[in-house]
Amino acid sequence: MDRILKILEDNARLPLEDIAAMADKTPEEVAAAIDEYAKAGVIKGYKTLVDWDRTDSVRVRALIELKVSPKKDHGFDEIASTIALFPEVDSVMLMSGGYDLGLVMTGKSFQEIALFVALRLSPLDDVLSTATHFVLRTYKKDGVMYTDENKDERGYNFL
């Protein structure tokens, strides 16, 4: 079953019939499995990988490190859930190491993100400190190369 997930993770637009052939299943079995995954919350959705840098649209991404004070009984869950509710925030992750929560967020400008951090995140009671790192260039994301260096360099020695 994990094979279906792996195939979908690489390419969510493959027709059911192709996925079925690759996973040794019938298309009906694949459809049923995908339904099950969705119901169980294993499949969270389908999105498109867009390299916004190649469009006219201006987007700024930032990684934000947060140190927070965990709550008795709730640990980090409460503050993490609160932060996750902000629509500006793309990802919220509990981290090991030097800080507690790792955030990824997108905005229209550096300033917009800086203001969000200053006015919305920092004032939260449980947030002890923040560190904002702006993304300057994306080389690879979600397993996909975003640069042009990925071209096939194999010689045309077809034999």
Added chain:
Amino acid sequence: MIDYSKILSARAQALKPSGIRKFFDVAGTMENCISLGVGEPDFKTPWMIRDAGIKSLERGKTWYTSNAGLAQMRAGIADYLARRFELHYDPESEMLVTVGGSEAIDLALRAVLEPGDEVIIPEPCYVSYAPLTSLAGGVPVPVALKAENGFRLTAEELRAAITPRTKMLVLPFPCNPTGAVLRERHLAALAEVLQDTDILVLTDEIYAELTYGTRRHVSIASLPGMKERTIYINGFSKAYAMTGWRLGYVCAPVPLMKAMTKIHQYAIMCAPTTSQYAGIVALREGDEAIETMRDEYDMRRKFLVNALNRMGMTCFEPEGAFYVFPSIAVSGLGSEEFCEKLLFSKKVAVVPGTAFGDSGEGFVRISYSYSVAHLSEALGRIEEFLKECGHG
């Protein structure tokens, strides 16, 4: 003005140039052309193997190795062959590290052929066997394999091809370009035919690790009585995605090895030292990488076979290597015409079956050493092409 045709050897001049070389040169320069023609893995050599090569350079290991190859390398090969294929060769006396499997093929033919000796070559197959046989003074005897037999060599076909001049049988399975494999029972039937003869088997098992399904690859050398008449060739290119490292090996009975080693030492000296250090790590730590790559190939193989059959390009299920060999009967075109038209009208490059022997007429070779997204795009264009042919 020198007339080079009087200077070049008759043997070299008699070699047929690759007929579609020019065709593929065109594909190489074509904008937005999608190739399904490449015969090497799309994976990069796994990092720990590359790292071992780099480390060997950092430590200044830049000399020749012994002619036969590093002792550690040969020990690694012996261990690997025993572990993966139940083959038992003495690393000291029955083994030689070569510059890819290609050199091993050349050595084997040159070591045993007398002028006029016949070499049975099942076709369609990899293109080197016949020219190298001719260069060594032998006579290639092609055996046309049949699609209805799954492009396997049968005992009857073998028996019919044997003459008093037969010196050697080339056994290129898993097969480039068809993807056919010989299972143990097929090999046993061939072994029975050879048992009472002095015919040698040159078994080129470069694609051995790319055998799909639950049954593992079996080597003819592991069958009773066959080791003494078998020249076993394998290498690192396909299993470990190491084509550019040029590293292979040959195992055979001692008298054969001695003859091959002489040719190797005069012609080549030794296989690349950096590659050998990388190869040692591949043999020791590469099993998992092999499985990962094979799983990925296997998924693509199923994807491709299913899609081609759906489009009417029927293909039997290839069980090895990374090629499918579909029939193009549905297009109403010959192999070369099909490939040429497909290239110029849809910018998709596939290889005509005839490149691998006359019996490849009516088929094309499609490689799946490409991502599913790439294959998918190419298949879309092929489907359009078939429709425009009026047959899709």
